[in-house]
Amino acid sequence: xxxxxxxxxxxxxxxxxxxxxxxxxxxxxxxxxxxxxxxxxxxxxxxxxxxxxxxxxxxxxxxxxxxxxxxxxxxxxxxxxxxxxxxxxxxxxxxxxxxxxxxxxxxxxxxxxxxxxxxxxxxxxxxxxxxxxxxxxxxxxxxxxxxxxxxxxxxxxxxxxxxxxxxxxxxxxxxxx
Numbered sequence: 001x002x003x004x005x006x007x008x009x010x011x012x013x014x015x016x017x018x019x020x021x022x023x024x025x026x027x028x029x030x031x032x033x034x035x036x037x038x039x040x041x042x043x044x045x046x047x048x049x050x051x052x053x054x055x056x057x058x059x060x061x062x063x064x065x066x067x068x069x070x071x072x073x074x075x076x077x078x079x080x081x082x083x084x085x086x087x088x089x090x091x092x093x094x095x096x097x098x099x100x101x102x103x104x105x106x107x108x109x110x111x112x113x114x115x116x117x118x119x120x121x122x123x124x125x126x127x128x129x130x131x132x133x134x135x136x137x138x139x140x141x142x143x144x145x146x147x148x149x150x151x152x153x154x155x156x157x158x159x160x161x162x163x164x165x166x167x168x169x170x171x172x173x174x175x176x177x
């Protein structure tokens with residue numbers, strides 16, 4: 001007489017292991033794709049957050065900018081840097097009048113307020129400042145601006161980061177016509 005069969009045969013165990021392995025690899029692939037998508041989204045949000053903060057800060061600085069016959073209160077800008085006398089948040093956290101420098105160096109955009117220098121944008125492939133002037137022939141963008149008596153109408157920062165082009169345009173403090 002045959003004894004009743006107990007347990008699983010080797011073939012049944014191999015089929016169960018194969019099906020379990022396939023299910024685990026599918027779940028692992030989905031999990032890896034989800035983690036990659038979250039990482040890309042977080043990086044993108046960080047980069048766009050930096051851009052938004054820079055836009056808001058630069059807008060505040062240029063809206064409060066002023067010029068005077070005193071050379072320390074003049075406006076100077078060229079293709080890679082800009083210096084303006086304005087009211088801005090100090091590194092201590094409160095608004096102060098003073099010189100604000102913004103410059104591009106080594107693929108980074110820096111802001112200097114007093115003796116404090118901080119990077120505000122990293123991984124720049126290219127960055128150029130332009131300055132808007134209204135002339136009799138029309139509106140022109142200049143790559144250099146220096147004046148003790150007049151601010152440009154706007155400042156434009158064109159930059160490329162990770163192969164993506166972006167442009168930041170900020171209107172300066174409105175002047176009477």
